[in-house]
Amino acid sequence: MSLDAAASAAAGLGQLSLNRARARAAGFHGGHARRTAGPGSEFWQYRELQPGEAIDRVDWRRSGRSDHLYVREREREDPVRLWLWVDGTASMDFASRDGAPTKLDHARLIAAAIGLAAVAAGERIGDLARPGANSKPDSLFASIVSSEAQLPAGAMRAGDVVLLVGDFLDGPPLDWVEAAAAAGAVGTLVAVADPAEVDFPFAGRTHFEGVEPGDAEQEFARAENVRADYLAAWAAHLARLDAIGKVTGWTSFMHRTDHAPDAALATVAGWLRG
Incomplete structure (x- = not known):
């Protein structure tokens, strides 16, 4: 994923003004002229x-x-600022087919394109992993593509709008989002998934390698026998993501890496515009 690709995707969105966050922050004042x-x-x-x-x-x-x-x-x-975060854990560096984009490739593209479209509208941008990074396109891109794994400690505030992009396989960061929402921030989560994670197309003898440090390898003589249990666990994962919106007023979107990112970008941009 290159800066040119992110800039091209951002150009397709047009200038992205953060109207939803600005409406939420009405009555608050910050430092953005x-x-x-x-x-x-x-x-x-x-x-x-x-x-x-x-x-x-x-x-x-x-x-x-x-x-x-x-x-x-x-x-x-104006207190409004867009904060970006990309999950940099090992599970994001995964593609089920050789030569296919990884989840991390798509996550970086989505976050960088949204950020660049907002910069074009004169909005302030920050990387949650590196709050001191500036919002010039090359600096923003360099910050996003070297994402760190953990959401940082520290309070959000009214006027902040947050875009979190990851797979959230360890569970959505509900406690962090609840604290941010209680402080007046609004936000959205984009859950990025490989098609194999969604569909579980495996059958026959299948060996699964560990991805994250400490993950155990598993092998099944007939992988199709565990498909129903897997899909039930996946449905529970999606339900946890959906619960964030019900609890906090934030929202979440699912994006598959076998789909072009255009639809996910348009959905996120539309939500941010309000």
């Missing part, structure tokens, strides 16, 4: 004092150079 007058700390422009306004609003230094009284306006600040 929105190029309009309002509460904030940075100078925006001078304008003439309007009838009925208090005289103590006058900027006397500016007014002294004119025959009119002027007010110094600040630029409105």
Whole structure:
């Protein structure tokens, strides 16, 4: 997965304004300038004092150079920021067919494309794994493609919107999401799955290697005999993901790596736009 591929996918989305998060954060103020007058700390422009306004609003230094009284306006600040996170655990580096994209390939593309589309709209972006990374396209891409495994400790806040992309096979991070939602953040999870994980197409003698450190290898003489149990476990996994939305108001989407990422990108972008 390259920066060019992510940029191409982002271009297909157009500029991505985070309207859903901005609506949720109404009434809160942060540090993101929105190029309009309002509460904030940075100078925006001078304008003439309007009838009925208090005289103590006058900027006397500016007014002294004119025959009119002027007010110094600040630029409105906006608390909204998009935080991205890609699951970098070993289970993500998996494809059931030689030459097929891994789950990690698709996860990185989805996160980077959404991030770049938001940057194009002037939104602030952060990588949860590296909060200090800047949002220039090459820096954002470099940060996303070297993702770390664990969600970091630390509180989210009202105005934060979070995109988590992974397989969540160890269980969705419900406690982390609940804390973020309680702080006022909104977000979505994209659960990336290989088609073999969804369909369990195995039959006959099948050997399964461990993926994560400590995983045991398993071998079945007739893999089809465990298919029903596996599919029941997979359904429970999907139910846990679905429960996040019911508990927190966040949402989740499933994406298969044998499908083009366009539909998943459009779904996530549509949700973020509100």
